[in-house]
Amino acid sequence: MNRLIILPVLVPLTTALIMLLLPRRIAVHRLLGVLSTLLLSVVSVILLNSVLSGGILSLQAGGWAAPFGITMVVDTFSCIMLAMASLIGLTTAIYSIGSVDEKQEHNFYHPLIQLLLMGINGAFLTGDIFNLYVWFEVMLISSFVLLVLEGKPEQFEGAIKYVTLNLLSSAIFLAAVGILYGMAGTLNMADLAMRLPMLEHRELLSVAAILFLITFGIKAAVFPLFFWLPASYHTPHVAVSAIFAGLLTKVGVYAIIRFFTTIFTLESTPFIHHILLWVSAFTMVTGVLGAVAQYDLRKLLSFHIISQIGYMIFAIAIQSPLAIAGGLLFIVHNIAAKTNLFYLSGIIRLISGSWNLRQIGGLYATYPLLGLLFLVPALALAGIPPLSGFWAKLTVIQAGLEAQQWLAVSVALMVSILTLYSMIKIWNEAFLKDNPLSGDEGQRGREYHELSAGKKIALIGPAIILAMFTIVSGLWFEPFFILAEGASLELLDAGIYSKAVTGGIP
Amino acid sequence: MRVLLPVIIGLLYATGIYLILRRSMVKVIFGLVVLGHAANLMIFTVGRLTKGSPAFVPHGATGIAEPFADPLPQALILTAIVIGFGIQAFTIALFKKTCLSLKTEDLDEMRNTDQLEKESP
Numbered sequence: 001m002n003r004l005i006i007l008p009v010l011v012p013l014t015t016a017l018i019m020l021l022l023p024r025r026i027a028v029h030r031l032l033g034v035l036s037t038l039l040l041s042v043v044s045v046i047l048l049n050s051v052l053s054g055g056i057l058s059l060q061a062g063g064w065a066a067p068f069g070i071t072m073v074v075d076t077f078s079c080i081m082l083a084m085a086s087l088i089g090l091t092t093a094i095y096s097i098g099s100v101d102e103k104q105e106h107n108f109y110h111p112l113i114q115l116l117l118m119g120i121n122g123a124f125l126t127g128d129i130f131n132l133y134v135w136f137e138v139m140l141i142s143s144f145v146l147l148v149l150e151g152k153p154e155q156f157e158g159a160i161k162y163v164t165l166n167l168l169s170s171a172i173f174l175a176a177v178g179i180l181y182g183m184a185g186t187l188n189m190a191d192l193a194m195r196l197p198m199l200e201h202r203e204l205l206s207v208a209a210i211l212f213l214i215t216f217g218i219k220a221a222v223f224p225l226f227f228w229l230p231a232s233y234h235t236p237h238v239a240v241s242a243i244f245a246g247l248l249t250k251v252g253v254y255a256i257i258r259f260f261t262t263i264f265t266l267e268s269t270p271f272i273h274h275i276l277l278w279v280s281a282f283t284m285v286t287g288v289l290g291a292v293a294q295y296d297l298r299k300l301l302s303f304h305i306i307s308q309i310g311y312m313i314f315a316i317a318i319q320s321p322l323a324i325a326g327g328l329l330f331i332v333h334n335i336a337a338k339t340n341l342f343y344l345s346g347i348i349r350l351i352s353g354s355w356n357l358r359q360i361g362g363l364y365a366t367y368p369l370l371g372l373l374f375l376v377p378a379l380a381l382a383g384i385p386p387l388s389g390f391w392a393k394l395t396v397i398q399a400g401l402e403a404q405q406w407l408a409v410s411v412a413l414m415v416s417i418l419t420l421y422s423m424i425k426i427w428n429e430a431f432l433k434d435n436p437l438s439g440d441e442g443q444r445g446r447e448y449h450e451l452s453a454g455k456k457i458a459l460i461g462p463a464i465i466l467a468m469f470t471i472v473s474g475l476w477f478e479p480f481f482i483l484a485e486g487a488s489l490e491l492l493d494a495g496i497y498s499k500a501v502t503g504g505i506p
Numbered sequence: 507m508r509v510l511l512p513v514i515i516g517l518l519y520a521t522g523i524y525l526i527l528r529r530s531m532v533k534v535i536f537g538l539v540v541l542g543h544a545a546n547l548m549i550f551t552v553g554r555l556t557k558g559s560p561a562f563v564p565h566g567a568t569g570i571a572e573p574f575a576d577p578l579p580q581a582l583i584l585t586a587i588v589i590g591f592g593i594q595a596f597t598i599a600l601f602k603k604t605c606l607s608l609k610t611e612d613l614d615e616m617r618n619t620d621q622l623e624k625e626s627p
Contacts, residue, residue, distance in 0.1 A: 130582055130585070133586075134585065134589065137589045137593065140593070141592065141593060141596060144593075144596055144600070145596070148600060148603075151603070151607075153607045153608060153619065154619060156600075156603065156604040156607055156608060156616075156619070157604075157608075157616045157617075157619045159600060159604075160531070160600070160601065160604060160613070160616065163596075163597055163600060164526065164534060164538065167538045167541075167542075167593065167597065168526070168538070168541065170542075170590075170593075171522075171538070171541040171542055171544070171545045172545075174542075174545035174546065174548075174549060174586055175544075175545045175548050175549075177549065177582070178545065178548045178549030178550075178551075178552045178553065178579070178582075179548075179552050181549070181552070181553055181578070181579065181582070182552030182553050182554065185576075
C-alpha cells in the first residue's frame, strides 16, 4: 500500500512524457489528460481510505531510512488536498477541451497542465523541506509557461510581476532552509518536529520561522505580499486562470499549515500566531475592498481569492482543533467554488464577448440556467446556507469566538457581507441589467454558438460537476466535518506524524 | 573564511536587492541571479564550515573522526544551482520577449499594458 504514495507524482509525469512523445496528436493529448486525472482521483480516494483505516503512510525514497533519505508522507490533510487537486485537474482537463484553442494545444498545453499537477501533488506529499522547495519550482516553472503560453502582449506585464516575486520567494525559501539546517542538522519534517523543541541554540529559530512565513505568504498571496496575484491572474487563458485560482495559492496555504502546526508549534514560536492573526484580518479586508472596485470579471474574482485566503490564515492563527478543521473545510469549499466561478466567467466571456462587466448584460434572459449555475458557487463563496461555504465559515467563526478574537471575527463577518455585495454586483451587471450593446445583436454569443455540441458540454460539464460538489458538501456536511476534524487533530499532534515517519526514534 | 563569507553574503544580498528595485528589466534579472547566489552561499556557510576534512572514510577505518565537512549543504546548493539556472534561462527568454513585444524595457512604463479590452466599446 505504501508504494501507492508515489503514484500522484508518477501518473502526471508519465502522462506528460507520453504526450511529449506524440507532439502532434492533440486528440490523444485530450484523452490522456482526462484519463490521467481520472486515475489520480481514484488513487487519491484509495489513499484517503487507507489513511483513514490504517493511519499515516510514508515511503522512504530509495530505501534510505527517514531522516537521511527523502520521505514522502500522506496524512489525512495531504489526502484531502490530493483529492481536491485531482478533482480540479479532472474538471480542468475536460474544460480545456472546450475552451483552449488548437494552437495552444500544439504548444504543449496539456503536458504543461500535467506537470503543474505533478508539482502540486509532490508538494502535498513530501515530508522533506528541501524536497518541498524542488516541488515548488516544478510547479512554478510550469505555471510560468502556462501564464504566457498565448504570447499576447497584455500577458507579459503580469507574467513579469509573477515571475519576479516568485523567484524572490524561492531565494528567501532557500535561505530559510539553510538556516534551519544549520540549526537542527536535518530537513526531514518529522525529524524537525521532534528536534526543534529540544534545540540548544535557538536564536535563529524565529528568523527561520519568519523567512518561511514570508515565502509561503508570497505563494499564498496574503497581505501585504499579494500584489502579483491580481496583476497576473486575469490575463492567461481562462482554463489556466481557473486551475491557478483553485490550486496554486492553496499550496502556499498548505505549506503554512504544515509548517506552523507540525514543525513550528505554538510553544516554539508563539509570535507567529499573532502575526498571522493581523495578516489574516488585513488580507480579508484588502482583498474584498480590491474586489469591490473592479469591473473586469476575472480581476474581481482574483481579489476574492485573496480575501478568502484571509479566512484560512485566520483559522491557522487561532490554531484550536476546531479552527484548523474549519480552515481545512474552507480550503476544500474554496477550491471548488473559486475554480467554478472562473470556469463560468470563461463561459460568460464566450457568450458576451467581453470580460468587462460594463459591457455585459441581460444574460439571465437568454441563458437562465447559466445564471442558476453561477449562483451556486457565488452564494457559496458569500456563505449562504445550505451551501458548503456557510458551514466552513461558520466553523471558522465559531472557533474565532471560542478563542475570543472579537475584532478578527467581526472583520470576517463584515467581509462576508462585502463578498455577498460583489457577488450580487456580478449578478446584477452580467445577468440582470439590460444588454448595453443592443445595437449589434448579431455579435452576441457568436463565439459560443459556433462551438460544437461536444465542446459546449465540455465547457458546462465541469461547472456542473463542481456546483454539485458545492451543493452536496453543503447538504451532507457531516462526513466532511468528521474528516476535517480528524485531519486537524492529526496535524496538531506532531507526535503522530513524527512517529509514523521515523518510527519514533529521534 | 568565517569572517569573509558572511561579509560577501551580505554584500550579495545588498546588491541583489538594490538591483531588483531598479526600473531596467536587465538589472532585475541580474538582481534575481545575485540573490540566488547569496542564498546558496548562505546555505554553505550556515551549514558549518569545516576546512580540510572531507567526509570520506579512510582506507581500513570503520568511521570518520569528527569534525568532518557535512556534504549535505553542498548537495542542496548543487540542486538549487541547477534549478536556478533553468529558471533564470526562462526568465531571460520571457524578459526578452516582453521587451520585443512591448517595445520598452522600463518597468515603470509597464503599468497599463495588461488591459484586455479598452474601456469604451
